[in-house]
Amino acid sequence: MHDRRRRARFSAMLALLVWTGASCADDESGASPETLAKLDAVMTRKITGETPGCAVGILGEGVEVMRAYGQADLERGVANTVDSVFNVGSVAKQVTAAAVLTLAADGKLALDDHARKYLPELPMTAQPITIDDLLSHTSGLRDFRATDWMLGRDALPQNNRDVLAYAARQRDLNHAPGASFLYTNTGYVLLALIVERVSGRGFADFTRERLFAPAGMTRTQWEDDVRDVVAGRSIGYTQVEWPQDGTPARFQQWPTARHTTGHGGLLTTVGDMQRWNAALSNATFGSDLAEQMNRPARLRSGVVLEYARGVFVGRHRGFREIQHSGYTGTYTAWVGRYPEAGLSVSVLCNGDGDEVDPREIVDLFLPTPSVPASAPASEASAEHVPTADRRDLSAFSGVYRDPADGRLSLWDFPKDAQMRDDAYAMGSERFEFDPAQPGRVVREQYGNRSTWVRLPVWQPSAEALAEFAGRFASAELLAGYEVTFDGRQLSIGVLGLSESVVPLQPRAPDVFERTGLLIAFKRDAGGRVSGLALAPNQLHEIAFARTATR
Structure with a gap:
């Protein structure tokens, strides 16, 4: 009391x-x-x-x-x-979550309801996305704020209906619903729309x-x-x-x-x-x-x-x-x-x-x-202070690929890393290293363990860089990139936005970095560059098909 x-x-x-x-x-x-x-x-x-x-x-x-x-x-x-x-x-x-929970208390919806029950525009997935998946960021949906930043349109006019259309176009999830945690703003916009459709009131x-x-x-x-x-x-x-x-x-x-x-x-x-x-x-x-x-x-x-x-x-x-x-x-x-x-x-x-x-x-x-x-x-x-064991992990830095699903990640490990139980933690991720295998890293997150393989460093010639120049489009994101080569530097920019042009730095064969974002180029059966994929760290790639050369 x-x-x-x-x-x-x-x-x-x-x-x-x-x-x-x-x-x-x-x-x-x-x-x-x-x-x-x-x-x-x-x-x-x-x-x-x-x-x-x-x-x-x-x-x-x-x-x-x-x-x-x-x-x-x-x-x-x-x-x-x-x-x-x-x-x-x-x-x-938390306000949006409270609105959903209010409707659940009213008996108007259940947290284990499939999101498509209220938003049939969403794509069918092998495992249904529930309302609770949206609430807990475990849906696997892409984050519209993240892709808007990648495409230089973060400040452009956009409303909740546009975000629903964005989600409806998604070809793949970043992970199966409920399999992992991945913070995404998309889910909470969808929840606001569900509140409107269930209550019959504006959000x-x-x-x-x-x-x-x-x-x-x-x-x-x-x-x-x-x-x-x-x-x-x-x-x-x-x-x-x-x-x-x-x-x-x-x-x-x-x-x-x-x-x-x-x-x-x-x-x-x-x-x-x-x-x-x-x-x-x-x-x-x-x-x-x-x-x-x-x-x-x-x-x-x-x-x-x-x-x-x-x-x-x-x-x-x-x-x-x-x-x-x-x-x-x-x-x-x-x-x-x-x-x-x-x-x-x-x-x-x-x-x-x-x-x-x-x-x-x-x-x-x-x-x-x-x-x-x-x-x-x-x-x-859980609050005890980690042991003071420190190691230089910088030799393990680089671009890694998960052989199981092809995901890419760029990891920059510190020289003075604080270890705990022979592992290094970054947020929810835990990394294990074997000095005898410097090209491999074991990553654990939310109980899921996977072994990642480091890709070799790549220093392409000017002739090799010229292959990548061209235009690339994504039907999912309704956007395109233009890749240019001036004889020395390969650059990429959003089509029609000159201020978005930034240099591409080679990191591994056919893999470049654009200010923290990995971009992986794809080749057809004949070895020609046929597309590119945005490869945000550890997430499912977003494909762009080549439409023209310069």
Whole structure:
């Protein structure tokens, strides 16, 4: 009962503070001047009165703080406030998940329903994609944001119906549904469409009536038309030059005409995100919804993921952590809850150069005990520090192919790699190395083990490079590339976009790199170049057929 009363205060934010550089009285926030000074130090490491900034909200045991830093509009000199409106990027996914779970609680759909039941436009797959696969990023669908970036159209007009058409054209999945975890924005746009078709309401109307209004989120809306004027909007910026020798940092706006929602596109304030956390903690949306949202997903193999439904779940300093971050190219956001500690933290920023680590803020307000008695032994033990064994793995760097399915990957292993149990971990991936076989690497992810073979380094002649020049088109992506050769350098660009042209660097026979993206050229039975394939690391290739030579 004490925890419930404590969490109920999430919806009553008493201290609406705008940072002015002055310390705040203890009775205004419940935090000591020393703690507030440390908070300001974290937030002003890179943020000044001449840079974009953030709004921060903290609610914990006896602590209620909201502060704002930096500028909302650099051209007009308008400062951020605690009422500034930010785009929170992928933080929005938990709202979409909550909308789906609301319909499930209403008996309107089931999480194990096939997605094609509601979206028959989707292609038939050998194993059906379920709604829960979409919620947990285990569908195998390509990410439209990733391919838009590859094709230089990330900022072009696009709506949710366009994303459905994109998914309907997909020829292959990156993996069988439920076989692996692969974060994809496509799935959450499809979920927003499912909410509309099942409820008979617009997605914005449904979430406003069933979620935002009950939570008291009066400043929250979906950006389904980027041309709309939004009162109090903080403008998003990307940092293009860092300060050096007395020269200040330089920022640019990165406008987009994208109207997609569900995966992102949520406009809100730090106060409303704290109210959202409060609503989840107080069971405002029903007694079971938050528990359903926070339940870790499970692959068909039985492997349990750190992703649940719209949120990541784990532990930080022994406490259960439920969080999600967001990034739009300009805006960044992080919203987290620590139910065992009664702590909620929201950090919304209108730039990407602030270097704010949200967990530094969390650590200022999280209680001292490192492992609560309620923590399962498996979760408590998972936080032990890895052994200090370090190895030089740089000799293993290169382009690798999985012989089982032909996938390619470019791995750059560090010289000073921290090993654990004779393996090196990068995120969810675990690599094993045998010095006697430097051309092979064993990769394990989500319980799946595969042996990858390194391809030989390749230094083609000018005559060999000239073979690759031509135009290539993809019916799946409705786009094309042009590959050119000027006698010395092979380059690639999206057809019709001159500013997209970038050099190609040879990495292995017929395999090139374009700023982190592998491009593999294909040959016909006669040995002639017949096509190319975009080969994002470890994902299924996207084919382009050769249409003409230059």
